[in-house]
Amino acid sequence: MQYAKKLLDEVGIDSRRVEMFNMGASDAQKFTGASDKMTERARELGPNPITAKKP
Amino acid sequence: MNEFEPKVVAFCCQYCAYSAADLAGSMRLQYSPNVRIVKLMCTGKVDVIHLLKAFEGGADAVFVAG
Amino acid sequence: MIVADRKPLEQISSMIEGNNKILIVGCGECVSVCMVGGEKEVEILASQLRMAAGKEGKKIEIGEATLERQCDKEYLELLKDRIENYDVVVSMACGAGVQFLAEMYDHKIVLPATNTRFIGVTEGEGVWTERCRACSDCVLAETGGICPVTICAKGLLNGPCGGTNDGKCEVSKEKDCAWTLIYNRLNKLGRLDSIREIFPAKKYNVQTRPGRRIHEAFKEKE
Ligand code: SF4
Ligand code: SF4
Numbered sequence: 001m002q003y004a005k006k007l008l009d010e011v012g013i014d015s016r017r018v019e020m021f022n023m024g025a026s027d028a029q030k031f032t033g034a035s036d037k038m039t040e041r042a043r044e045l046g047p048n049p050i051t052a053k054k055p
Numbered sequence: 056m057n058e059f060e061p062k063v064v065a066f067c068c069q070y071c072a073y074s075a076a077d078l079a080g081s082m083r084l085q086y087s088p089n090v091r092i093v094k095l096m097c098t099g100k101v102d103v104i105h106l107l108k109a110f111e112g113g114a115d116a117v118f119v120a121g
Numbered sequence: 122m123i124v125a126d127r128k129p130l131e132q133i134s135s136m137i138e139g140n141n142k143i144l145i146v147g148c149g150e151c152v153s154v155c156m157v158g159g160e161k162e163v164e165i166l167a168s169q170l171r172m173a174a175g176k177e178g179k180k181i182e183i184g185e186a187t188l189e190r191q192c193d194k195e196y197l198e199l200l201k202d203r204i205e206n207y208d209v210v211v212s213m214a215c216g217a218g219v220q221f222l223a224e225m226y227d228h229k230i231v232l233p234a235t236n237t238r239f240i241g242v243t244e245g246e247g248v249w250t251e252r253c254r255a256c257s258d259c260v261l262a263e264t265g266g267i268c269p270v271t272i273c274a275k276g277l278l279n280g281p282c283g284g285t286n287d288g289k290c291e292v293s294k295e296k297d298c299a300w301t302l303i304y305n306r307l308n309k310l311g312r313l314d315s316i317r318e319i320f321p322a323k324k325y326n327v328q329t330r331p332g333r334r335i336h337e338a339f340k341e342k343e
Contacts, residue, residue: 001119004103007165008110010130011172018106021120025074032079032086034120035065039087042061042116050175051113104161107168111175 014045061115063090066105068098072120097121122242123151123215124249125158125235130169136232137209141180143170144207145234146200146222147187148214155249158213158235160187166213166234191218197225204229257327263315265306270323273299278320 005015019038023030046052067073073094079086095101098121109117137143145163153159167183174181184207188196191214200222204210209230212219216237223231239251254271260278261268270276274292280300284291288301307313 004106007103007107007169011169012176013110013172017110017114017116019116019118021072021118023072023075023120025071026078027071027075028079028082028084031072031075031120032084034118035063035087035090038063038065038116038118039061039089042063042089043059045115047059047061048110048113048115050111050172051115102161104164104168107165107172111168111172 013049016041017045017048061089062113063087063116063118064109064114065090065092066098066101066117066119066121067092067094068121069094069096072098075120122154122240122249123217123237124155124239124241124251125152125215125237127157127162127166127213127235128233130166130173133166133211133232133234134170134173137170137211140208140230142182142184142207143209143211144184144186144200144204145170145211145213146191147185148191148212148218149187149189150192152214152218152235153187154243156247158215163187163213166211191222194221194225197222200226255332256323257332258324260320260323263318263320264303265310265312265315267299267303267306269299269303271299272297272302278323 001018001020004018008018009015019034021030021034023034065072065076067076073092076092098119101119106117106119145167147153147158147160147163149159152162156162163185167185170183171181184203186200186203188199190196191212204226207229209232210222210226211232211234212222213234214222215235216233219231219233223229240253240255241249241251244250251271253268254276256270260270269278269280273280274290274296275282277300280303281298282291282300285298285301288298290296290298304313304316307316
């Protein structure tokens with residue numbers, strides 16, 4: 001994960017866009033939490049700078 | 056693009072996170088509709104290249120759950 | 122094995138600046154093992170470069186190829202047709218591989234994506250350390266299999282120097298004193314007498330540059 005973050009930062013893509021979560025099969029809340037958290041974070045950071053440039 | 060709806064990709068292990076997502080569904084828990092799930096046999100298989108490719112393909116955020 | 126590092130993306134990006142068709146060539150030997158220039162790293166660099174270009178709203182075409190080795194013509198030849206479709210070639214091999222590729226395709230711009238570091242070993246997961254400086258006159262027989270030319274900060278053949286300090290080198294507390302290591306190893310082997318022998322000056326004349334070696338069986342042909 002650290003490596004992925006470094007590679008993204010090098011490109012200039014905010015590495016907070018990628019995370020790892022641990023959960024068990026019965027952790028439904030953890031999954032929804034992770035989903036919401038990452039969606040929220042993407043909203044904060046705005047569109048992926050690559051797609052943003054696409055016409 | 057007026058209303059920005061983020062695309063989030065989730066790499067999920069079939070046995071833990073995918074089941075958790077499934078359970079969230081049967082429990083009728085509300086969660087972000089922006090998440091696209093990629094089901095894997097095991098998240099141990101996720102390599103950095105998959106994460107990079109997801110961003111290359113236009114994902115706004117990516118997470119691995121396992 | 123030859124150990125290398127990848128150059129920062131910024132440096133690679135600026136080397137290829139202005140070119141739209143780029144072929145990235147990996148090498149399946151040492152640089153694959155030290156996780157810097159194998160098939161996987163070719164994919165990663167390609168993806169990074171595509172993203173970096175995409176961010177600027179540019180489109181680039183990247184080809185990916187990984188050869189068995191880049192230090193053998195037989196393998197380099199496999200690129201013959203493909204290479205013509207690209208403006209520049211980025212090699213992820215060690216410096217020797219990059220040069221051999223550039224030599225075979227001397228009408229193409231060939232650029233290095235790695236910094237070649239040393240001849241070393243895998244010390245642990247993701248950790249490599251230097252073991253040999255390719256001095257062409259190996260002394261390992263007398264030093265208990267530990268190379269003072271490489272491990273000693275000063276490359277001393279008759280150590281230790283006065284700076285040895287509790288097994289560490291005066292140059293840095295992080296570095297083991299090569300000659301303490303050698304002493305301990307020779308002691309363990311019951312060969313301490315060997316450390317008393319004075320090494321004559323090293324044969325630097327065998328370290329000609331560039332090195333060249335011809336196998337006995339092939340000498341006549343030359
Ligand atoms: S003495 Fe050291 S540098 Fe020289 S060949 Fe032997 S191991 Fe390599
Ligand atoms: S302290 Fe040991 S390793 Fe350091 S320079 Fe002296 S002999 Fe070499």
